[in-house]
Amino acid sequence: MRDQMTSQNFISQKREGCTKIRKSPSFPLCQRGMKGGFGAVLTALLILSGPAVTFAASGNNTFTPTNIFAPLSTPAHAIYQNASLVLTICAAIFLVVGGLLAYTIFRFRRRPEHENREPPQVYGSNQIELAWTVVPILIVFVLVLATTRTIYDVQGALPPPDTVNVTVVGHQWWWEIRYPDLGIMTANEVHVPVSESGKRRPTFLRLESADVAHSFWVPQLAGKTDVIPNRRNMMWIEPTQPGTFVGNCAEYCGMQHARMLLRVIAHPVADFQKWVAAQQQPPVNNPQLRAGRDAFFSTSCINCHVIKGTRANGQFGPDLTHLMSRETLGAGVIANTVENLQAWVRDPQHIKPGALMPNMQLSDDELNQMVAYLSSLK
Numbered sequence: 001m002r003d004q005m006t007s008q009n010f011i012s013q014k015r016e017g018c019t020k021i022r023k024s025p026s027f028p029l030c031q032r033g034m035k036g037g038f039g040a041v042l043t044a045l046l047i048l049s050g051p052a053v054t055f056a057a058s059g060n061n062t063f064t065p066t067n068i069f070a071p072l073s074t075p076a077h078a079i080y081q082n083a084s085l086v087l088t089i090c091a092a093i094f095l096v097v098g099g100l101l102a103y104t105i106f107r108f109r110r111r112p113e114h115e116n117r118e119p120p121q122v123y124g125s126n127q128i129e130l131a132w133t134v135v136p137i138l139i140v141f142v143l144v145l146a147t148t149r150t151i152y153d154v155q156g157a158l159p160p161p162d163t164v165n166v167t168v169v170g171h172q173w174w175w176e177i178r179y180p181d182l183g184i185m186t187a188n189e190v191h192v193p194v195s196e197s198g199k200r201r202p203t204f205l206r207l208e209s210a211d212v213a214h215s216f217w218v219p220q221l222a223g224k225t226d227v228i229p230n231r232r233n234m235m236w237i238e239p240t241q242p243g244t245f246v247g248n249c250a251e252y253c254g255m256q257h258a259r260m261l262l263r264v265i266a267h268p269v270a271d272f273q274k275w276v277a278a279q280q281q282p283p284v285n286n287p288q289l290r291a292g293r294d295a296f297f298s299t300s301c302i303n304c305h306v307i308k309g310t311r312a313n314g315q316f317g318p319d320l321t322h323l324m325s326r327e328t329l330g331a332g333v334i335a336n337t338v339e340n341l342q343a344w345v346r347d348p349q350h351i352k353p354g355a356l357m358p359n360m361q362l363s364d365d366e367l368n369q370m371v372a373y374l375s376s377l378k
């Protein structure tokens, strides 16, 4: 399930989350119990706080890809702790203010015996005014200090010696992933080592954009960081357990913004080394697939895609040297199977309208041969 996460079931997962929120018991309860303006406001606030309650209650058992309440990486954990503190303080303020308001509305409501009588007139109280000035200032001060410390911890962190460096380039609509120190290029999937048993192996990401503004966000691993043209933003992740963590582009960047999925695959260190070694291999060259290879190199495919060690050295599309090692096609649109690859090469616009890859108008023979060649790029 986790491995086959494409945009289709990603969205249905999100929908499931929504229905859960609507079914939350607090909602019908407060609808029944209260009438009028205040009840409506409280209902709205409870609905708004619904996702937080649902996510917090879901824990680690259910797979919720955008769950910021289940952090599994050092910076995400720091942000989670700060967010929990802020939420707790704000919830307490809400309860106190809402409680006092409800009490006042009930206790001092209009009654028949009050007709034609002015209420007592009260002018000023130094103690009360001092209290409602000083207490909020103190609360804001606590929030500012806690948040500053978290920002300092996350943004000020220096890379330890065993850091993996990755450059992420946002494109309309896919992610280019480069490992400058390891000589690896891939797309949409960031493979990283896990920090285990006290040995830190964080990954520092340098974010760049080839076109418009995007935003890199894998909620369980770190906060979101914008990916801005002509600018380099830095962020880091440090998963503490192996697994696949999904994320998405979090800045509207055009028609297929919602289909710009990200996966971070965290491996135990030994497995990560194996992945690196496999990616550093030259592409397979199977002489039996000569026809498909020729078909590929005779089209303009090579102007956009790289296959290492060949004439294909285009920079606009994803590197295909180890195409079949990836889990999805089209940045998470469909699972990467031979049938889906065939459908994709036949007409990418049918699967992802607006993507820059055109329909190459291949004949059935050419298509079959080319897909046989491409699917050998493991």
Ligand code: CUA
Residues within 6 Å of the ligand: 170, 171, 173, 213, 214, 215, 249, 250, 251, 252, 253, 254, 256, 257, 258, 260
């Ligand atoms: Cu890239 Cu939204």
